[in-house]
Amino acid sequence: xxxxxxxxxxxxxxxxxxxxxxxxxxxxxxxxxxxxxxxxxxxxxxxxxxxxxxxxxxxxxxxxxxxxxxxxxxxxxxxxxxxxxxxxxxxxxxxxxxxxxxxxxxxxxxxxxxxxxxxxxxxxxxxxxxxxxxxxxxxxxxxxxxxxxxxxxxxxxxxxxxxxxxxxxxxxxxxxxxxxxxxxxxxxxxxxxxxxxxxxxxxxxxxxxxxxxxxxxxxxxxxxxxxxxxxxxxxxxxxxxxxxxxxxxxxxxxxxxxxxxxxxxxxxxxxxxxxxxxxxxxxxxxxxxxxxxxxxxxxxxxxxxxxxxxxxxxxxxxxxxxxxxxxxxxxxxxxxxxxxx
Amino acid sequence: xxxxxxxxxxxxxxxxxxxxxxxxxxxxxxxxxxxxxxxxxxxxxxxxxxxxxxxxxxxxxxxxxxxxxxxxxxxxxxxxxxxxxxxxxxxxxxxxxxxxxxxxxxxxxxxxxxxxxxxxxxxxxxxxxxxxxxxxxxxxxxxxxxxxxxxxxxxxxxxxxxxxxxxxxxxxxxxxxxxxxxxxxxxxxxxxxxxxxxxxxxxxxxxxxxxxxxxxxxxxxxxxxxxxxxxxxxxxxxxxxxxxxxxxxxxxxxxxxxxxxxxxxxxxxxxxxxxxxxxxxxxxxxxxxxxxxxxxxxxxxxxxxxxxxxxxxxxxxxxxxxxxxxxxxxxxxxxxxxxxx
DNA sequence: AGCTTCTGATAAAACGATTTAGCACTACGT
DNA sequence: ACGTAGTGCTAAATCGTTTTATCAGAAGCT
Numbered sequence: 113x114x115x116x117x118x119x120x121x122x123x124x125x126x127x128x129x130x131x132x133x134x135x136x137x138x139x140x141x142x143x144x145x146x147x148x149x150x151x152x153x154x155x156x157x158x159x160x161x162x163x164x165x166x167x168x169x170x171x172x173x174x175x176x177x178x179x180x181x182x183x184x185x186x187x188x189x190x191x192x193x194x195x196x197x198x199x200x201x202x203x204x205x206x207x208x209x210x211x212x213x214x215x216x217x218x219x220x221x222x223x224x225x226x227x228x229x230x231x232x233x234x235x236x237x238x239x240x241x242x243x244x245x246x247x248x249x250x251x252x253x254x255x256x257x258x259x260x261x262x263x264x265x266x267x268x269x270x271x272x273x274x275x276x277x278x279x280x281x282x283x284x285x286x287x288x289x290x291x292x293x294x295x296x297x298x299x300x301x302x303x304x305x306x307x308x309x310x311x312x313x314x315x316x317x318x319x320x321x322x323x324x325x326x327x328x329x330x331x332x333x334x335x336x337x338x339x340x341x342x343x344x345x346x347x348x349x350x351x352x353x354x355x356x357x358x359x360x361x362x363x364x365x366x367x368x369x370x371x372x373x374x375x376x377x378x379x380x381x382x383x384x385x386x387x388x389x390x391x392x393x394x395x396x397x398x399x400x401x402x403x404x405x406x407x408x409x410x411x412x413x414x415x416x417x418x419x420x421x422x423x424x425x426x427x428x429x430x431x432x433x434x435x436x437x438x439x440x441x442x443x444x445x446x447x448x449x450x451x452x453x
Numbered sequence: 454x455x456x457x458x459x460x461x462x463x464x465x466x467x468x469x470x471x472x473x474x475x476x477x478x479x480x481x482x483x484x485x486x487x488x489x490x491x492x493x494x495x496x497x498x499x500x501x502x503x504x505x506x507x508x509x510x511x512x513x514x515x516x517x518x519x520x521x522x523x524x525x526x527x528x529x530x531x532x533x534x535x536x537x538x539x540x541x542x543x544x545x546x547x548x549x550x551x552x553x554x555x556x557x558x559x560x561x562x563x564x565x566x567x568x569x570x571x572x573x574x575x576x577x578x579x580x581x582x583x584x585x586x587x588x589x590x591x592x593x594x595x596x597x598x599x600x601x602x603x604x605x606x607x608x609x610x611x612x613x614x615x616x617x618x619x620x621x622x623x624x625x626x627x628x629x630x631x632x633x634x635x636x637x638x639x640x641x642x643x644x645x646x647x648x649x650x651x652x653x654x655x656x657x658x659x660x661x662x663x664x665x666x667x668x669x670x671x672x673x674x675x676x677x678x679x680x681x682x683x684x685x686x687x688x689x690x691x692x693x694x695x696x697x698x699x700x701x702x703x704x705x706x707x708x709x710x711x712x713x714x715x716x717x718x719x720x721x722x723x724x725x726x727x728x729x730x731x732x733x734x735x736x737x738x739x740x741x742x743x744x745x746x747x748x749x750x751x752x753x754x755x756x757x758x759x760x761x762x763x764x765x766x767x768x769x770x771x772x773x774x775x776x777x778x779x780x781x782x783x784x785x786x787x788x789x790x791x792x793x794x
Numbered sequence: 795a796g797c798t799t800c801t802g803a804t805a806a807a808a809c810g811a812t813t814t815a816g817c818a819c820t821a822c823g824t
Numbered sequence: 825a826c827g828t829a830g831t832g833c834t835a836a837a838t839c840g841t842t843t844t845a846t847c848a849g850a851a852g853c854t
Binding site: 800819 | 846
């Protein structure tokens with residue numbers, strides 16, 4: 113790490129450091145092409161790259177973005193969000209400084225302060241699951257919210273369009289011919305807002321098909337395979353005429369539980385029961401037997417979107433209601449026509 | 454972000470900026486306690502915190518660590534590693550700058566250069582799976598390797614002790630009384646070195662129990678549930694006297710496939726077949742039915758270890774052979790005594 | 795008194811860049 | 825010959841710190 117400074121380039125090219133800076137930053141100062149060539153050659157030969165710390169001090173911007181997340185480790189989705197952010201950053205010569213607060217408020221305050229002292233140009237405030245958050249006091253006004261939205265609705269934010277996703281999932285089942293479709297709801301602490309949105313989408317789709325949602329077909333499950341198993345058993349303990357021919361699950365984990373309970377009861381999938389999940393969770397959705405049709409959460413796209421807002425490389429989204437990102441349907445093999453149609 | 458500078462504190466306390474700096478950095482210069490108090494009070498009142506960019510320029514260290522990873526998004530394990538790194542960083546007032554190279558060499562070169570230009574104090578080179586890597590040309594000599602080791606064996610590195618993990622898993626099955634234990638090997642591109650190490654551990658344990666490993670009980674599987682299903686079927690198409698009573702799987706994903714095939718064949722778990730996995734993969738190991746006994750990968754601990762080396766807050770590990778991190782057994786319910794003991 | 799030592803503080807240099815203002819020289823028109 | 829315009833380049837200020845060297849005054853000693 114014996115670093116070469118602008119001074120070294122200047123000496124090598126036999127000009128002043130001013131000239132070197134002007135040339136390397138493509139200023140339109142009056143420097144003839146010949147001199148420019150000489151400077152560029154010297155810089156190239158020495159392998160010069162400007163010290164970003166010095167440059168940051170002078171320019172008052174560091175080409176650095178702070179990424180604050182509440183729980184990096186507890187979700188497998190974090191990666192794709194960070195990757196989206198990171199890809200856009202790289203494409204524009206920015207670096208990201210990452211801090212995980214573990215959801216602790218005190219840590220969060222310190223993290224925000226650290227990033228401010230490090231003079232990051234802007235910050236992204238990310239949640240690992242879709243939620244409404246209280247805007248942290250110290251967070252700069254121009255922070256972008258990723259996968260969450262501030263309670264005060266002031267700020268640029270992006271969240272998945274869970275309602276449209278719920279509609280899409282249900283429509284898929286309706287098109288396959290199903291009429292009795294259950295919704296496996298999520299209970300957990302804190303209550304995920306996504307489950308209500310997905311349920312609304314489910315209702316939208318049913319009503320549009322002329323079906324009134326039936327309360328008994330909405331059953332609550334712990335967010336886990338076990339929750340899915342239990343809910344499924346409750347569902348199939350109904351009189352057989354009332355049993356659903358398809359279920360839409362809050363997420364792939366509970367869908368996995370549905371598979372388990374269905375297998376145990378000797379139901380064939382998708383012959384006796386069609387299933388649609390949500391999340392397109394890596395290593396679980398695709399690896400069910402049969403592979404699970406599900407709705408994908410657009411984590412990568414949301415990450416990109418947030419960073420594009422931060423860098424101002426996309427049309428600016430107004431502060432206010434969050435941008436809703438589409439959740440695409442991932443077709444696999446867990447949906448078929450209902451058994452006795 | 455109207456920032457308060459050291460100048461402002463100096464004015465408020467009616468001293469020079471030198472004095473402020475001296476006091477705030479607890480220098481042992483001759484400043485009487487009374488003046489110190491005054492300065493501290495002024496700093497506190499104004500909410501002063503030093504500009505880390507300016508400080509970094511002057512001190513030639515930024516309290517910033519570069520974290521280079523090959524594939525952040527494709528593995529659910531990344532999170533725990535990053536979290537370990539990040540926690541130690543925070544405890545010592547450091548920040549981490551994260552770049553994902555996507556495994557691309559050109560991107561990697563640029564990333565290393567960016568971090569160097571940003572004057573990170575040191576770098577961590579992380580792999581999302583256990584592998585041997587070629588030391589990137591531009592990587593500083595003092596970089597620490599996380600979950601991988603440089604081919605040249607020069608450098609501080611930490612990897613999971615997969616051999617001991619394989620031994621531990623097998624011993625668990627031996628203690629339960631099993632004698633015919635299969636190993637479900639992984640085939641994938643590139644060939645994961647972990648699978649050979651785990652197999653060696655498996656052999657170690659068997660031999661120590663006086664059992665010679667049987668080649669037919671080592672069967673290859675694609676790293677996926679489907680691979681696990683196929684391998685299981687091959688295993689149980691053997692003459693029944695030769696069928697294993699337990700399997701040790703390369704990882705939890707293939708173990709999930711074993712569950713599927715076993716259920717399909719009507720085998721009871723763990724009555725007819727005991728299973729041990731590897732990875733303790735979130736949302737898959739614990740959610741099998743019955744929950745899967747497995748070996749955990751110590752990602753968090755490795756992350757911490759790497760950062761502690763970087764910051765020099767733990768006894769220095771010599772450059773050379775990698776530090777082997779223990780993989781603990783996670784007891785759940787997929788192991789029982791063999792059926793006809 | 796005259797010298798040294800101690801005390802309390804600060805001026806100024808340095809870190810490595812960017813940028814503003816301006817200098818020295820040539821060319822040109824009259 | 826002289827003012828003006830244009831060309832090629834650079835000195836110096838600046839960003840916000842840390843740190844070294846030094847200064848003024850008080851105190852102590854002979």
